Amino acid sequence: MSLALQWLMEAGLVSYWIDDVIADRVRETRRQQTHTEDDNISISTQERDGNQVVLRLTHLQGAFLMLILGHGIGCVAFILEYIFRGPN
Incomplete structure (x- = not known):
């Protein structure tokens, strides 16, 4: 293991990046499921952007x-x- 990789792992950046990638994937999956389930239903009261609601x-x-x-x-x-x- 190189010294730079060891520094990144000790700083917690590798686990942060992995968690960030997983969170992005979960958000994208939820967005796709919402669009497929709600194709015929208008979301007028909630405009979704990931987990955020207007x-x-x-x-x-x-x-x-x-x-x-x-x-x-x-x-x-x-x-x-x-x-x-x-x-x-």
């Missing part, structure tokens, strides 16, 4: 509702504090 408002609707609920509770608490404590 987030839309429907995905974030729960977070926005929690934000609005939190602001509403804060406003009600402020109004109640103002009423019962006075402007002092």
